[in-house]
Amino acid sequence: MEPLTWTGALGPVLNPIFLATAAVLILSALASMVMSLLPTGHVPQGNGTMVARSGTAEWTRRVMLWALWALIALLVIYLATGLLPGIDNKGIIGAVSARFLPVWIALIVTYAVSIAYKRKLGLYGKLFDNPIGMIGFGLVMFWVFTALSVGIFDWIVTHDPLTAVSGMKNKFPGTALRGAEPEDYPYYLLGGDTLARDVFSRMVAGSFVVVRIAPLATLFAFMVGITLGLPAGYVGGRLDIFLSFLANLILAFPVILLFYLLVTPEIVQTGIPSYLALVLFLFPLVFLTVLINSRYFTTPNKRSLILALVLLPLGWLYVSLVSDQETPVSFLPAALDLFNIPGGILVVFVSVVFVNAPTVFRIVRGLVMDIKTRDYVAAAQTRGEGTWYIMLWEILPNARGPLIVDFCLRIGYTTILLGTLGFFGLGLPPDSPDWGTTINAGRKLLSIYPHAAMVPALALLSLVLGLNLMADGLREESLKD
Amino acid sequence: MLFFLLKRTGTMLLTALCLSFIVFVLTNLEPNLEKVAKYEGNARMSDQEVSNWLKNNGFNQPSLIRYGEWLGVWPGWTRTDEAGQVVAGRCIPKGSRDVAAAARFCGILQGEWGSSRVFREDVSTIIAIRLGLTGKMMFWVMLLMVPSALVIGVLAGMREGSRLDRSLSTFSIASTATPEYVSGVILIAIFASSAVGLKWFKGTATSAMDHATFENFFLPVLTIALYGIGYVARMTRASMAEVMTAQYVRTARLKGVTFPNIVMKHALRNALIAPFTVIMLQFPWLLNGVVIVETLFNYKGFGWSLVQAAGNNDIDLLLGISVVSVIVVLVTQLISDIGYVYLNPRIRIT
Numbered sequence: 001m002e003p004l005t006w007t008g009a010l011g012p013v014l015n016p017i018f019l020a021t022a023a024v025l026i027l028s029a030l031a032s033m034v035m036s037l038l039p040t041g042h043v044p045q046g047n048g049t050m051v052a053r054s055g056t057a058e059w060t061r062r063v064m065l066w067a068l069w070a071l072i073a074l075l076v077i078y079l080a081t082g083l084l085p086g087i088d089n090k091g092i093i094g095a096v097s098a099r100f101l102p103v104w105i106a107l108i109v110t111y112a113v114s115i116a117y118k119r120k121l122g123l124y125g126k127l128f129d130n131p132i133g134m135i136g137f138g139l140v141m142f143w144v145f146t147a148l149s150v151g152i153f154d155w156i157v158t159h160d161p162l163t164a165v166s167g168m169k170n171k172f173p174g175t176a177l178r179g180a181e182p183e184d185y186p187y188y189l190l191g192g193d194t195l196a197r198d199v200f201s202r203m204v205a206g207s208f209v210v211v212r213i214a215p216l217a218t219l220f221a222f223m224v225g226i227t228l229g230l231p232a233g234y235v236g237g238r239l240d241i242f243l244s245f246l247a248n249l250i251l252a253f254p255v256i257l258l259f260y261l262l263v264t265p266e267i268v269q270t271g272i273p274s275y276l277a278l279v280l281f282l283f284p285l286v287f288l289t290v291l292i293n294s295r296y297f298t299t300p301n302k303r304s305l306i307l308a309l310v311l312l313p314l315g316w317l318y319v320s321l322v323s324d325q326e327t328p329v330s331f332l333p334a335a336l337d338l339f340n341i342p343g344g345i346l347v348v349f350v351s352v353v354f355v356n357a358p359t360v361f362r363i364v365r366g367l368v369m370d371i372k373t374r375d376y377v378a379a380a381q382t383r384g385e386g387t388w389y390i391m392l393w394e395i396l397p398n399a400r401g402p403l404i405v406d407f408c409l410r411i412g413y414t415t416i417l418l419g420t421l422g423f424f425g426l427g428l429p430p431d432s433p434d435w436g437t438t439i440n441a442g443r444k445l446l447s448i449y450p451h452a453a454m455v456p457a458l459a460l461l462s463l464v465l466g467l468n469l470m471a472d473g474l475r476e477e478s479l480k481d
Numbered sequence: 482m483l484f485f486l487l488k489r490t491g492t493m494l495l496t497a498l499c500l501s502f503i504v505f506v507l508t509n510l511e512p513n514l515e516k517v518a519k520y521e522g523n524a525r526m527s528d529q530e531v532s533n534w535l536k537n538n539g540f541n542q543p544s545l546i547r548y549g550e551w552l553g554v555w556p557g558w559t560r561t562d563e564a565g566q567v568v569a570g571r572c573i574p575k576g577s578r579d580v581a582a583a584a585r586f587c588g589i590l591q592g593e594w595g596s597s598r599v600f601r602e603d604v605s606t607i608i609a610i611r612l613g614l615t616g617k618m619m620f621w622v623m624l625l626m627v628p629s630a631l632v633i634g635v636l637a638g639m640r641e642g643s644r645l646d647r648s649l650s651t652f653s654i655a656s657t658a659t660p661e662y663v664s665g666v667i668l669i670a671i672f673a674s675s676a677v678g679l680k681w682f683k684g685t686a687t688s689a690m691d692h693a694t695f696e697n698f699f700l701p702v703l704t705i706a707l708y709g710i711g712y713v714a715r716m717t718r719a720s721m722a723e724v725m726t727a728q729y730v731r732t733a734r735l736k737g738v739t740f741p742n743i744v745m746k747h748a749l750r751n752a753l754i755a756p757f758t759v760i761m762l763q764f765p766w767l768l769n770g771v772v773i774v775e776t777l778f779n780y781k782g783f784g785w786s787l788v789q790a791a792g793n794n795d796i797d798l799l800l801g802i803s804v805v806s807v808i809v810v811l812v813t814q815l816i817s818d819i820g821y822v823y824l825n826p827r828i829r830i831t
Contacts, residue, residue, distance in 0.1 A: 033645060061644070132651075245492070249499055252810045254765065256772045256784075257803055260791035261504065266512035416660040423662045423773065424788065439662055443669075443777065447684045450670035457663040465658040472654060 008091020133473015139466025553588020634717020
């Protein structure tokens with residue numbers, strides 16, 4: 001079979017238009033940038049006022065906007081070619097877009113529902129008032145839906161990400177599968193890597209690794225950072241000096257050195273990451289206990305009930321998470337052990353939390369030091385509220401804005417860290433489809449077959465960019481009120 | 482000011498001590514030492530032979546004592562034969578007969594950094610050479626990063642919310658969202674691969690170690706700089722935007738100073754205080770980028786040696802590298818603090 005072209009049947013028509021529009025857009029954008037530096041001309045009016053002249057600057061701006069919209073429309077048409085019948089007509093872009101069909105549907109539904117009810121949705125709804133935030137949210141949700149469809153339903157992937165097909169080594173995008181059976185997907189859409197595996201399927205499967213680890217690891221880092229940062233900022237004194245010293249100690253390490261020290265097999269053998277997990281994963285439990293206790297300690301029956309309801313399931317999760325037969329930390333009988341985290345993932349998780357927690361600690365500490373001088377804190381102190389109540393129920397809710405923004409940014413940073421780990425071949429197994437590992441595997445033949453490394457690189461870039469744009473949108477919207 | 486400096490230096494030393502101790506303990510864990518023994522002896526040593534080898538080479542003492550030896554505050558270990566004659570020791574060079582002349586202490590305080598097991602060379606020589614190579618790269622990175630980041634930040638911040646601001650801010654966000662291993666891969670694929678055909682630059686920087694040219698050195702420098710540009714530019718923009726709303730800028734505007742003059746003469750100086758500290762605090766991040774980029778472009782500098790040392794558990798080299806990098810990080814923090822005070826006359830440290 002012939003290899004697929006990038007743009008399929010509509011390509012010969014659309015491609016020239018696309019190139020022309022892109023050229024117009026770039027030229028007008030440059031022109032508009034230069035124009036905005038020039039002083040605007042003022043025309044004196046008869047009544048003694050002046051009016052800024054709408055001359056060439058305004059004109060280039062309009063051209064730019066029209067070109068931009070035309071380009072977006074063309075991109076949508078390219079993606080919509082996936083609806084054409086017959087895979088040869090779709091082209092690579094169309095066929096890839098067709099594979100992502102469940103994701104498109106989920107995205108459209110999410111946007112429709114969110115925009116319809118955006119006034120009732122608080123800060124999340126405000127995100128839809130901000131174009132930058134909307135784009136970022138779209139990129140993020142694209143990867144979240146992709147990861148969920150792959151991880152739960154096994155959709156989207158065209159081939160198994162771990163099996164090699166003979167004769168497909170380093171093939172360029174759109175190559176037909178050699179010896180395809182009728183039930184196989186007939187093409188390697190984005191080519192094959194050095195071990196003849198499908199690049200597209202690996203990229204899609206890799207999203208599940210990231211989406212599974214990054215938000216959860218960030219959440220744990222926040223739990224650790226908040227639980228330690230609140231007392232450090234509020235109580236201050238020796239506690240603050242000690243905790244800040246520890247945080248600065250970890251921050252002064254080059255991250256990669258820390259990864260090498262924590263993640264190498266020899267260290268894993270000694271069980272240090274497992275002991276770290278034992279400590280780090282305890283923080284959410286401590287946090288929740290203090291949170292509930294400080295609020296309801298006046299009504300002990302209610303407090304005990306809520307605490308039991310929260311702590312028993314979470315505590316069970318905690319012990320089955322940290323206890324693993326293969327590591328030195330193994331105390332739970334196998335019958336009670338709910339699940340074990342496979343191969344290096346726990347180690348990766350722990351080291352990422354460990355690296356992120358000190359920065360969160362510093363942010364929380366700074367915020368608390370600022371907020372604790374406010375009047376409502378003084379009021380609570382006068383009422384005789386307990387220290388933990390003031391920290392968790394007066395200060396923390398008022399620090400949520402910057403913390404939510406930083407949470408988004410930090411998920412992106414965690415994704416970068418995960419990629420770094422994969423890039424140095426640390427932690428995750430070498431055939432893992434995660435993006436860092438795939439980039440590392442692909443970079444050896446980068447100058448001859450760039451697609452194997454480019455595809456995961458662009459995927460990672462778009463996810464992190466989406467998170468950063470979303471954080472920027474959230475920041476702008478939360479500053480408005 | 483003097484007291485502040487003393488206090489900071491004290492904290493710095495304490496931090497460096499703690500960090501080097503952590504690295505020391507982690508690299509000297511049981512399984513790591515076994516690996517070292519098998520590397521030095523042979524791969525098929527029995528457990529008995531391994532423990533003998535470790536005992537003969539002074540690895541069997543408590544780690545606190547061995548850390549003291551490495552630091553040079555505890556006398557180096559010696560091994561005596563049956564006759565009570567000293568035959569080997571930490572401070573006795575291999576194959577040397579002159580046992581009496583050997584020093585009692587030999588640690589980093591005496592300038593003995595130990596020797597690398599992988600490169601078979603003194604750690605101090607390796608670090609000096611590699612640090613020089615990385616310094617060369619950092620110089621060009623700074624030369625590219627600082628001016629472009631400041632220009633972008635000032636242009637974006639001088640008219641907040643304008644189209645120029647929007648487009649430059651989006652560029653900065655995009656550049657902070659691109660880690661070095663992604664931008665490096667993309668840049669190599671576009672500018673150095675035969676698949677695209679734009680063979681403008683070289684995809685490796687190995688030849689740049691001897692003589693750097695634009696062709697072989699630009700891509701690695703650009704890759705590191707890009708990640709930093711976005712961050713510094715955003716900080717500059719924020720600080721510029723804040724200054725532009727200040728009272729004295731409004732006064733200048735009202736008295737009729739032209740816009741370029743306001744930016745250049747009134748706003749710029751105050752707007753550049755915050756970016757200065759940010760640039761200084763970028764060094765630890767740049768160190769990270771250096772490790773990735775040197776690995777990606779095969780430039781055998783400091784970061785490359787870090788990866789080699791860590792990957793092979795080359796204890797002495799790894800300790801040396803971590804001490805140097807920690808000192809770099811702490812010194813830049815100190816400079817950033819002092820610079821902040823010096824540049825901003827409103828802050829006085831007593």
